[in-house]
Amino acid sequence: MTTTDQSFSAGKENGALIEESILPTLNGQRPIGWLGYAWIWVGIAVIIATYSLGASGIGGGVSLGTVIAVIALANLAIGLVMVLTADIGTEHGLSFAVYLRAPFGVYGTHIPAVSRGIVAAAWFGIQTYLGALALNGIGEYFLGFENWIVWYVVFGLLQIVNTAMGIKSVERLAALAAPAIIAISIWMYFTLEDLAATQGVNIWTYQATGEMSLMVLFIANMSFWSTMAVDIPNLTRFLKTPSGAKSFFSRNRNVFLAQLVALPVTQALIAGLGAVSFIATGNWNPVEVIQGEGQGLSLVLLLALVVLAQWSTNNSANLIPSALTFVNLAPRVINYRIAVMLAGVVGTLCFPWQILNNLFVFLGYYGAFLSALGGIMVADYYILRRRRLNVPALYDVAGQYRYVGGFNWAGLIAWVVAGAIAAWQSQYAFFIGFPLGLMLYFFLMKAVVLKNHPQAEIESGFSGAYLATSEGLSWTHTGQGRFERLTPEHAKAESLQREDL
Template identity: 30%
Template structure:
C-alpha cells in the first residue's frame, strides 16, 4: 500500500508478530508535541543529577571552568547531529525506534540494536533510581536526624523510588509530557537558587572563575579531554538512537528540529555551568571538589535549603528516568514479542534489569561514571552510524512504512535479518572496544563512539549501496 508522506495511512495488513498498539504509527490525533514540549523535554532531562555529576567530574578531573564548558558544548553539538537526523523518521512516519531500525537491520534483526540500546537504558534506569533513593534518604535524614548513619534507610529509599517509577510507567506517555511541562521551570528555579547560594558561600564568582587547570602538561590535558568528550557524547548516545520514540508525537518536523536544536545544547551548557560552579565553589569552601550534589548538600546544616533542594533532585530524577530510560527500552522489549510484551510490561522488565546492574557500584566514583559512559558509547555509536547511513545517505529519508510491519516486504532481507548490517555492527563495536584488551590500541577506546560510528556507518554504506539503490 502506498502511504502518505506523514504516515497517515491506516495499516490493514500488518503481521501480528511485528505490531501492537504501542508500536503502531502514531495517528494524526496523537501528534500533540510542540516546539515547547521538545525544549521542555531537553531542559527537564538535562537538569538532573547525572548532568551535574558529568560536569562536576571534569572539574574533579583537573579542568578549569572554561575547558569544562567548551568540552560539554562541543560534545552536545556533536551528538545533536545524529539526534536530529534519526528524529526525522519519527516525525515523518510516526514510528518508534525499534520499528525504524527494521529498515536497516531487518524485521527480526532490529531486535539486536534495540536490545543493545535497551540494556544500556536499564543500566541508566538503575543509576537514576539509586540517585533518587539517595535523595529520599537524605530527605529522611533532614526530617529525622536520628536516621543518619542507618544503612537500611538508603535501601528502603531506593526501593521506594523504584516503585514510584513503576507507578508512573503504568499511566503511560502522556503523563511524561505533563510532568515535563511543570518540572522544567521549577527545576531551573531551584538550580539557580543552589548556584547563587554556593557562589555566596564561596565569596563570589572570582575564586571560582579564576581557579586554574590542574594538568601538568598539554599531553595530559588532551588525553583527559578526548576521553571526556567521548563521555559527553556517550551521555546522550542512547537518546540519539531512540529519539523517534518521542518525535513520533511531533506536530511537525519544525517542532522537533527547533525544539531540539535549542533545547539540548542550551540546557546542557546552562545546567553544566551550575554543576561546574558548585563543584568549584565546594573546593573553595571545603578544600576538595565534591562532585555529588547530594553529598554536597549534606555538608551544610541548612534543613530548609536541603529539603527544598533534595525535593527538586527527586522530581528531576523521576522525570528523566521515565523519559530517557523507560520509554525507549519499553518499546524495545515490546518489539521482541509484540503480542506478549506491552509498553507497561517492557517498563517492568526495564525496572528489574535496572536492579541487576548494581548501580551503587557504577556511582562509587567519578572515574567509574565516565568509564561507564565511554564503554557503552562503543556499543551505540556503531548503531547510530548504520541508522544515519541507511536513512539519510542511502534511502534519502524514503521508507515504505507498511513494509516495516510485514515479513514479506523489502525489509525482510534474509529471514528477517540483514547480515550486512550485523557485519557492520560487529566491525564497529570491535574497532571501538578493542583498546580495552589491546593496550597498544587503547586510543581507539578513548574515541569509542566516534570510531564505532564511522567504521560501522562507512562499512554499511559500502556493503549496501547497490541493494538500497534498487529499492528506493
C-alpha cells in the first residue's frame, strides 16, 4: 500500500466537512471518456439564450461570418481557462466548492460557492420554464391539454431524478440528446435561410447599420460561460485519467475535445442560428419564429429540440454544480440526492420567468464576479501552490485552511473588489475581473496571509507528496476522518471494504 504522511484523525468537528459526494473521486471512479464528455458539452452549449448572442452581433452591424468567427474564438478562449481549472478535478478529484476551501477558508468557501450554486439553480429554473413551454406545445398538439405549470413540475422532476441517478446517467442522456440537437439545429438553419431567401435577403452579405465593437462581442461571449470556467472540476473529477500521468496534456487529454472543439463550435453555430433568425425576421429566437409558422411533425420536432436542449444543459451545468455547493454547505444534513432536489426548489423560488425579462443584466453582473473568481483560482492553484494541495486539510476544520475563524480574507477581499470593479464595467467584465482577481489575491496572500498561516504544500518546497493522479495515487478517505494517498488498486479495495461495513 502506498500512502503519504498526509493523513489525520478526525477531531470532534471534522465530520462537518465530510460527505460522500464531495469526497475526492478515486481514479477508478471516473467513468467518462473523451467522447462522452464532448457530448455533454454539445448539450450544455445549446441553450435558448445563446441565440441572442449572435443576434446582438448582427444587430450591431457585424456580418454573419464575422459574428460566428468572433463567438467561436471567444469560446475557445474561455475553453482554455476551463482547461486550466479542469486540472483540479483530474489531478485531485475535487469538487469546486471543496477546492475553494483553499483560497477562501473552510467556512469562507460558502460565500462564493453558494453564490454560484444559487445562480446555477436559477438557471435550472429558467431552462425548465423554457422546456415546460415547449412541452406545453407538444401536449396541446397531441393531447389538447395546455398548462405550462403542470409541465414545469413534470419536467423539473424528470431532470431531478435523472441527475440524482449520478454522472453516468447524465452522460447517457447527453449521448442521446447531442446528436438529435445537432440534426434539428441543421434543419432549423436551412428553414431560416429559405425564409430569408423568400424575402430576397442573402444572410451572408446582410449588414445592419449598428456599430458594435468586436471586442465587446468577444468579451460578452467569454462572460457567458464564466460559470463553468470556475466550477468545471465538478465534471472533470469524473473523467477517465491515466494514473501516473505527469504531463498536463496526458492527464487532461479527455478535456481538450470538449473544451476546445465541442464548446466553441457548438456555441458559434447556435449563436449563428440566432443571427440568421434575426436577419430573416427581426426576432433573435428561431424557436419562436418557426413555432409561429410550423405545424404538424415539424413543430413537434422543434419543440423536442427545446426540451432536449434544456434538459441536457440543466443536468451538467446547473443541477450538479448547484447540488454540490449545497452539500458542501451542510454535509451532515444534506446528501447529494437531497441537494439535487433542493437545487430544483431554489431554482423555482427564483421565479425564473421574471429573470428572463432581465436576462442580460443578470448575466453581466454574475459574470463579472465569476471572472474574478476564475483569476483567484488560477493564482491559487498554479502560481501559489503549483498544483499541490494538502487535500486532507481541506476536510479538517482546525487545519491550515482555517485561516482566521475559517475565513481567508485575502480571497474574499480580492473577489469582492475585483468582481465589483468588473461589474462596474460589465461590458469588459472578464478582461477586468480575471486579471485583477488574480493579482489582488496573489499580492494579499504573499504580503499578509502566508506569513501568518503557512501552507504545508508551499513550505514543503512543492513536494510531490501533495499531488495525486500524476503520482499514480488517489486521495482516499479511509474512514474516521482519515485520508491517505493510495494506488488505484488499494483505493478500490479500501472503497469496497468500507461499503461492506
